[in-house]
Every structure is written in structure tokens, then in C-alpha cells.
Amino acid sequence: MKLKFIGAVREVTGSCHILETGKNRVMLDCGGRQGSEKTPDPSLDKYNIVPSSIDCIVLSHGHYDHCGMIPYLVKLGFKGRIFGTPSTFDIAELIMKDSAHLMVEENKQDKSKKVYYDETDVENTIRLFHPVLYEEPKRIADGVTLVLHDAGHILGSSSVELRVEENGLVKTVIFSGDIGGGRSKIMNVPKQPNKADYLILESTYGNRLHHTTDPWEEIEKIAREVISRGGRLLIPAFAVGRCQDVLYALNSLYNMKRLPHTNVYVDSPMACDVTILYHHAALYLNPEFRSALSNDPRPFDFGRLEYVKKRIRSEKIAKNVEPSIIIAASGMCEGGRIMNYLPRILEEPRSCILFVGYQGDGTRGRAILEGAKEINISGRVYKVRCEVKKINSLSAHADKDGLKRYVEGIASKPKKVFVVHGEKEPAEMFANDLKEIGIDAVVPYEGDEVEI
Numbered sequence: 001m002k003l004k005f006i007g008a009v010r011e012v013t014g015s016c017h018i019l020e021t022g023k024n025r026v027m028l029d030c031g032g033r034q035g036s037e038k039t040p041d042p043s044l045d046k047y048n049i050v051p052s053s054i055d056c057i058v059l060s061h062g063h064y065d066h067c068g069m070i071p072y073l074v075k076l077g078f079k080g081r082i083f084g085t086p087s088t089f090d091i092a093e094l095i096m097k098d099s100a101h102l103m104v105e106e107n108k109q110d111k112s113k114k115v116y117y118d119e120t121d122v123e124n125t126i127r128l129f130h131p132v133l134y135e136e137p138k139r140i141a142d143g144v145t146l147v148l149h150d151a152g153h154i155l156g157s158s159s160v161e162l163r164v165e166e167n168g169l170v171k172t173v174i175f176s177g178d179i180g181g182g183r184s185k186i187m188n189v190p191k192q193p194n195k196a197d198y199l200i201l202e203s204t205y206g207n208r209l210h211h212t213t214d215p216w217e218e219i220e221k222i223a224r225e226v227i228s229r230g231g232r233l234l235i236p237a238f239a240v241g242r243c244q245d246v247l248y249a250l251n252s253l254y255n256m257k258r259l260p261h262t263n264v265y266v267d268s269p270m271a272c273d274v275t276i277l278y279h280h281a282a283l284y285l286n287p288e289f290r291s292a293l294s295n296d297p298r299p300f301d302f303g304r305l306e307y308v309k310k311r312i313r314s315e316k317i318a319k320n321v322e323p324s325i326i327i328a329a330s331g332m333c334e335g336g337r338i339m340n341y342l343p344r345i346l347e348e349p350r351s352c353i354l355f356v357g358y359q360g361d362g363t364r365g366r367a368i369l370e371g372a373k374e375i376n377i378s379g380r381v382y383k384v385r386c387e388v389k390k391i392n393s394l395s396a397h398a399d400k401d402g403l404k405r406y407v408e409g410i411a412s413k414p415k416k417v418f419v420v421h422g423e424k425e426p427a428e429m430f431a432n433d434l435k436e437i438g439i440d441a442v443v444p445y446e447g448d449e450v451e452i
Helices: 070-075 086-109 119-126 215-228 242-255 269-280 287-293 311-319 338-345 364-369 400-408 424-436
Strands: 002-007 016-020 025-028 056-058 081-084 129-131 138-141 144-150 158-166 169-175 198-202 232-236 263-267 305-307 324-328 352-355 374-377 380-383 387-390 416-420 449-451
Touching: 002 416, 056 138, 070 086, 070 119, 081 086, 081 138, 081 144, 086 119, 086 129, 086 269, 198 400, 215 232, 215 242, 215 324, 215 352, 232 338, 242 263, 242 269, 242 305, 242 324, 263 269, 263 311, 263 338, 311 338, 324 338, 338 374, 338 380, 352 364, 364 374, 364 387, 400 424, 416 424
Parallel strands: 025 056, 056 081, 081 129, 169 198, 198 416, 232 324, 232 352, 263 305, 263 324, 352 387
Antiparallel strands: 002 016, 002 449, 016 025, 138 144, 144 158, 158 169, 374 380
């Protein structure tokens, strides 16, 4: 039995790994890579991955960097089954359709932009979906049983447990997916696996600790400061997960009369659709959040909030310089409706860009966050005159202590931990932290193949 590491190795985006037994090849995620200098495909040709040779795919959750290239795999000949939770598939369908639409539209403007797949490929992908509930063992291939555990990252997110029967023995391989921080007011605390012979573990924040301050208080303070000086507060947010966290915070502040008297806009059609899914899947969310629903059945809606659907409305709001709070995707400022706002707000000294999530290497969001004085957007350079802030207390990823607790909580110590889904420095630092507590840990390179 062996593991092959294709993507999200010494980087965060493009999650893709393959478990190969004597009888089957199981792919874990097939995500798109994000960043201005990166192509989205997970280097399938580079490592001689023949899509038709993959027996099945297990999808940890619906974020683009985990699911975004599955339709491309289908287009190239994959015909196996795809396993994941029902909510993961609901979200993945939205993400894939949006991605297909954007690729086609970008290609119309610039023929050098490759269309990796279109809506027909997405529809063919959806036909391969096979939903699996949490904690429900499912035989997915000869000698391979799947169990999905709640990862507490976003709606439907899972840690993947594969029980592989080989030569009369059962080996357990755990793929963590993205592990939640455990402090979310919406998501559950991550479910701890009992056993792992081998662990493939994310390390997004493997070298840092999150702030323990109340994110609602941080948002309130920043919003009051910006609105009081006549500025606009722009919050880049992933349509899935982070947008709902911010909306719930703003809704709660509004109900407590702590939110500044100003208009609030959610400018992301996908975020609007995903927020509806959170309503419908409340059973899978934090018990305290479910309890709060009895008092407030509309936790993502409140007075002076507008969900912006039409592009013409988005463009009108972007031109309006009156104080407001704007939540827009994409969360890394790489595309989407946020591009209507960035050119203007970047050059408004009274305004503020508030980052509430991870900013990938090579993205505009990372450049702004790291203090770039100028930002290039579609060939034009804009001065960064606005205030730039970040809060870590809303993170949907575990920090280094949370990751360590996840590993130490496994009853039988893993024989080896493969540290992935982290940039080089945090991944290597976290692997060293694990070694210091007696756990064999390694940071693989892209394309590595390891016998286990």
C-alpha cells in the first residue's frame, strides 16, 4: 500500500492525494490551486495520473481548493464514484458551477485563459455523487471501508477514515481534511478519530496561535472606528463558511444594538445560496447555534442588510462612497464581486479592508495584508491608502496547539504523520513540533510516493 502526494504539499491550495492498495486507487480530494502565478490543475499529467485508473474519490469538503478540479478529472475520463457528505455535495455543486461559468467568461475576454471544464462536465460530475452520513461505515472499494467524521471546518466538512484490509490485517489511514478551530459559534468541535496507523494532516496554521479575543468584539470595534470617520469597511470573505461567520456576528451585534447604524451588504451570489444551505442543515451545526435559532430563526439576516444579487446593483453600491459595511467574495481578492470595490476602497484613506481568513501565497489578499504600497488590478496600479486590518479569531482552521491536540487525542499513536496543506515554513515547523513529542512526522514534496 502506498500514498502519493499530488497537491497542497508545501502549499495550502490544490489538495490532492492518492491511496493505492493492491487492488484499488482512492483519490482524496482533487482541488484547484489558487494564486496569481498558479495554474488551477493539480499536475495530473506531470505525475502520470490517468483519471480512468482512479476507482473512487473521497471529498473532504466543498471548498474550491479541495473540490474545484474534480470536473476536470471527469472530463479527462474519471468514471468512478465520488463520496462525501450531503452538505459537501450541495456546496461543491455551487462551487463547481460557479468555477465553470467564470472559466468560460474569462476565456471570452482572453483566449489564453484555459477552460478546464464547463457546465456539462459539472453535470456529469454531479451524477457520480454518492452521499455518506457522518459515522456511517461505507464499503467504497474492495477491501476499503470509509467513515467520515465531522471536521468542524465548514458545513459538511469531514475528516476521512479509510480502513484498508490487506493480507489479513486492517490498517487505518486518516486524512484530516481541514480541521476546524473548535471555537466557532456555528460549527461543531472537530470529531476526534480513535485510531490512525497513518495520518495525513493539514498544517495551514502549523506555526502560529490564534487570538483568543472575542471576534464579535473585534468586529464591533473596527466597524465603529471606520464608520465614525466616514469610511467603508470592506470584508473579503469566502462565500462558504467565513461569510456566514461574519453575518452571524453582525446579526448578533445588531440584535444587541452594538452595530453602527449603517447599511450592510453581502455582495456574493454564491454566498447568498450557501447561506440558505446553512439554514436547511442546522441539524449538523453547533448545539448552541441550533438553540439560538429558536429565538432568532433568521440568524443571517437583520435590518439594513441587503443581499446583492445583480451585478448592476453591485456596481452602483461600489460607487457609493457613503459609510457602509461590505462583505464580498472572493476571500483572497482574486476575482468575483470584490473586484468592483477594491480599486476604489484601496485608495480611500478613511476606509478599511478587514481580512478574516487565510490569504494564500501569491494572491492579492496576501500582498495587501503584507503591506504592499501598490496593487495591480487588470493592468492598472492602485495606491494602497486605506487601512488594512486582520483578525484571526474567526479562523476556520485549527492553530498549532489545536493540531497538536488532534494528534495527541488519537488513542493509538500514528506510525507516521504526513504534514500537508501548509506552506513550507509552518509545515516544517509543525512536523518538528510533532517530532519533539515522539511522533514520526514528515513534510512530503509534491509527487512523493511513500510505501506504508
